[in-house]
Amino acid sequence: ESNSNLIRATLFPGDGIGPEIAESVRQIFKVAEVPIEWEEHYVGTEIDPRTNSFLTWESLESVRRNKVGLKGPMATPIGKGHRSLNLTLRKELNLYANVRPCYSLPGYKTRYDDVNLITIRENTEGEYSGLEHQVSIFPYYLIENCLFLEIFKFIGIYYQVVRGVVESLKIITRQASLRVAEYAFHYAKTHGRERVSAIHKANIMQKTDGLFLKCCREVAEKYPEIKYEEVVIDNCCMMLVKNPALFDVLVMPNLYGDIISDLCAGLIGGLGLTPSCNIGEGGIALAEAVHGSAPDIAGKNLANPTALLLSSVSMLRHLELHDKAERIQDAILKTIAEGKYRTGDLGGTATTTEFTNAICDHL
Amino acid sequence: ESNSNLIRATLFPGDGIGPEIAESVRQIFKVAEVPIEWEEHYVGTEIDPRTNSFLTWESLESVRRNKVGLKGPMATPIGKGHRSLNLTLRKELNLYANVRPCYSLPGYKTRYDDVNLITIRENTEGEYSGLEHQVSIFPYYLIENCLFLEIFKFIGIYYQVVRGVVESLKIITRQASLRVAEYAFHYAKTHGRERVSAIHKANIMQKTDGLFLKCCREVAEKYPEIKYEEVVIDNCCMMLVKNPALFDVLVMPNLYGDIISDLCAGLIGGLGLTPSCNIGEGGIALAEAVHGSAPDIAGKNLANPTALLLSSVSMLRHLELHDKAERIQDAILKTIAEGKYRTGDLGGTATTTEFTNAICDHL
Ligand SMILES: CC(C)[C@H](C(=O)O)[C@@H](O)C(=O)O
Numbered sequence: 027e028s029n030s031n032l033i034r035a036t037l038f039p040g041d042g043i044g045p046e047i048a049e050s051v052r053q054i055f056k057v058a059e060v061p062i063e064w065e066e067h068y069v070g071t072e073i074d075p076r077t078n079s080f081l082t083w084e085s086l087e088s089v090r091r092n093k094v095g096l097k098g099p100m101a102t103p104i105g106k107g108h109r110s111l112n113l114t115l116r117k118e119l120n121l122y123a124n125v126r127p128c129y130s131l132p133g134y135k136t137r138y139d140d141v142n143l144i145t146i147r148e149n150t151e152g153e154y155s156g157l158e159h160q161v162s163i164f165p166y167y168l169i170e171n172c173l174f175l176e177i178f179k180f181i182g183i184y185y186q187v188v189r190g191v192v193e194s195l196k197i198i199t200r201q202a203s204l205r206v207a208e209y210a211f212h213y214a215k216t217h218g219r220e221r222v223s224a225i226h227k228a229n230i231m232q233k234t235d236g237l238f239l240k241c242c243r244e245v246a247e248k249y250p251e252i253k254y255e256e257v258v259i260d261n262c263c264m265m266l267v268k269n270p271a272l273f274d275v276l277v278m279p280n281l282y283g284d285i286i287s288d289l290c291a292g293l294i295g296g297l298g299l300t301p302s303c304n305i306g307e308g309g310i311a312l313a314e315a316v317h318g319s320a321p322d323i324a325g326k327n328l329a330n331p332t333a334l335l336l337s338s339v340s341m342l343r344h345l346e347l348h349d350k351a352e353r354i355q356d357a358i359l360k361t362i363a364e365g366k367y368r369t370g371d372l373g374g375t376a377t378t379t380e381f382t383n384a385i386c387d388h389l
Numbered sequence: 390e391s392n393s394n395l396i397r398a399t400l401f402p403g404d405g406i407g408p409e410i411a412e413s414v415r416q417i418f419k420v421a422e423v424p425i426e427w428e429e430h431y432v433g434t435e436i437d438p439r440t441n442s443f444l445t446w447e448s449l450e451s452v453r454r455n456k457v458g459l460k461g462p463m464a465t466p467i468g469k470g471h472r473s474l475n476l477t478l479r480k481e482l483n484l485y486a487n488v489r490p491c492y493s494l495p496g497y498k499t500r501y502d503d504v505n506l507i508t509i510r511e512n513t514e515g516e517y518s519g520l521e522h523q524v525s526i527f528p529y530y531l532i533e534n535c536l537f538l539e540i541f542k543f544i545g546i547y548y549q550v551v552r553g554v555v556e557s558l559k560i561i562t563r564q565a566s567l568r569v570a571e572y573a574f575h576y577a578k579t580h581g582r583e584r585v586s587a588i589h590k591a592n593i594m595q596k597t598d599g600l601f602l603k604c605c606r607e608v609a610e611k612y613p614e615i616k617y618e619e620v621v622i623d624n625c626c627m628m629l630v631k632n633p634a635l636f637d638v639l640v641m642p643n644l645y646g647d648i649i650s651d652l653c654a655g656l657i658g659g660l661g662l663t664p665s666c667n668i669g670e671g672g673i674a675l676a677e678a679v680h681g682s683a684p685d686i687a688g689k690n691l692a693n694p695t696a697l698l699l700s701s702v703s704m705l706r707h708l709e710l711h712d713k714a715e716r717i718q719d720a721i722l723k724t725i726a727e728g729k730y731r732t733g734d735l736g737g738t739a740t741t742t743e744f745t746n747a748i749c750d751h752l
């Protein structure tokens with residue numbers, strides 16, 4: 027009974043407050059008559075009794091087939107030895123660029139009123155390689171030029187763990203760096219942006235961040251109409267808090283993107299208000315709310331759906347449904363600007379439903 | 390002709406504006422009758438013709454002997470294949486903790502007026518290990534269970550570089566983590582601070598940042614009177630820009646410290662206003678201005694000496710010359726608060742000399 031005029035999109039409501047804020051998106055899409063049919067799948071930290079899984083192959087296939095999806099928050103248990111679902115999705119779907127627009131919301135006052143920037147984060151490698159080791163060394167004093175010892179050594183028999191020393195590997199590849207740089211410049215060009223800043227720490231990590239910069243420079247040459255600059259991450263953070271209007275589009279390796287996109291979100295009020303969209307190979311776009319799953323308020327109709335709603339707007343733009351995107355975004359921003367219905371995190375007392383209804387009234 | 394009542398301290402004026410702002414410290418110390426005799430050495434990016442060196446053994450010995458010193462900015466040329474002098478000093482003098490107090494300056498308005506925090510940065514390892522490689526692999530398809538090939542392989546003959554893939558190693562040790570954690574808790578206790586927050590990304594780097602946290606927890610147990618919490622770095626940056634008053638003392642691995650201390654400096658006006666002090670093994674304290682050497686305004690009497698002056702105050706406190714420290718700090722803060730004499734970076738037109746003289750008038 028699927029309607030062929032409808033675009034199919036995958037929906038992962040996620041953990042905690044996920045289902046409530048996803049419901050808000052569903053309702054608003056219905057009122058705005060968005061031609062989308064949701065294909066909902068459960069992906070989350072708890073095992074789903076229906077599938078006995080927290081992430082089924084069908085869920086991944088759904089995104090791969092539809093090429094477009096929306097995901098709610100998924101919890102990342104610290105040190106539970108169980109890889110974050112967010113990371114698993116990035117890896118399985120090869121979501122190589124994470125795009126986070128960040129702009130001051132009219133009527134919602136923070137210390138900054140002039141924020142309008144885009145962070146584009148490499149999303150697959152760098153400090154997120156997952157390669158970590160206890161450091162071990164070969165005690166050379168054991169060798170006396172003996173072939174057998176050489177062979178034992180090769181086989182690894184004599185390697186000794188150094189107590190209290192661990193290492194993590196940051197891996198930077200030319201391929202992934204070029205890919206995200208290309209995405210950033212293309213984004214800047216097609217979105218009327220003027221400048222791309224590559225954020226790095228190549229004064230310390232000359233090889234890895236150095237390679238990242240080299241790739242950005244190569245791509246920059248192909249876009250002479252876009253200004254290009256390089257900014258050291260510590261200095262970038264200082265400049266961002268002093269004067270965020272100095273920046274336009276920022277592109278950077280994985281961890282720096284993680285840090286700077288959260289910093290930028292903080293400037294305009296927090297992760298509850300900022301959209302995010304992951305771009306994958308083959309034209310996949312998985313929009314997501316990047317805030318936490320807020321288990322303390324889950325199921326209480328208190329959650330702020332703004333980040334997921336604005337992410338769903340990113341998704342609509344990706345689908346070139348610009349009219350619908352504009353209408354929904356306007357209604358969200360108006361509701362926040364009016365300030366009559368605001369959820370608790372924004373200092374108000376509205377429920378998720380009241381806030382959602384107010385948006386619908388503006389549609 | 391050295392006066393035995395005087396404490397000897399090493400002075401490295403550094404590059405660019407370094408000599409001018411060091412002169413400002415000398416003048417103020419003289420007027421305030423600080424019982425310090427400077428032992429000045431040149432350390433800088435240019436070769437000193439007198440010694441034909443940019444860093445002499447005598448310079449290092451001077452700090453090791455005096456156990457206390459003050460350094461101006463030293464330039465870090467990006468990608469010149471020549472290790473930063475800042476890093477060389479940290480390594481040679483084993484400066485394991487970098488302490489940066491950051492507080493709102495009365496009368497100097499920024500977007501924040503409630504900043505009062507201390508960042509304590511591990512200063513010797515982590516992402517600053519200097520270990521970076523082209524990744525190479527052994528092409529196993531070449532081996533046919535042949536002993537000679539095994540040996541060749543061991544010797545490394547057959548390793549092949551993977552093009553376009555590089556890695557940096559982040560090294561975390563139990564020893565350095567315990568040492569900086571111990572310093573942070575001791576600092577909190579002796580400076581009337583209530584809370585220590587360990588900043589990390591152990592949800593991704595479970596082994597390295599995990600070990601760092603484990604060490605912090607061990608030390609925290611010895612200081613039951615100090616509150617202890619752990620904050621993920623991305624979240625920490627978001628909270629810092631939203632509400633810096635949430636934090637007190639922050640302790641963290643090297644790169645996070647680099648990033649967060651600059652972010653915090655940005656909250657109160659920038660690196661031109663924040664002191665820094667490096668603590669080394671054996672009770673060494675090397676205070677430093679962490680801003681750049683500003684070659685564009687060097688020699689023009691336009692530099693703001695505040696960061697170096699406040700760093701010299703940190704040095705005096707380390708020497709337990711609390712009266713002098715208090716008097717000089719008061720005079721600096723009053724001069725800034727009055728706002729009559731401010732250097733260009735703070736929106737004023739005063740020269741370095743005028744600003745320094747104004748401080749002297751307040752002494
Ligand atoms: C939850 C965590 C693994 C994740 C990350 O570090 O990437 C989050 O901070 C994000 O930014 O999406």
Ligand SMILES: CC(C)[C@H](C(=O)O)[C@@H](O)C(=O)O
Nearest residue numbers: 229230260465473475647679
């Ligand atoms: C200049 C640079 C090598 C240095 C660092 O990265 O540590 C600087 O940013 C600092 O914070 O002292």
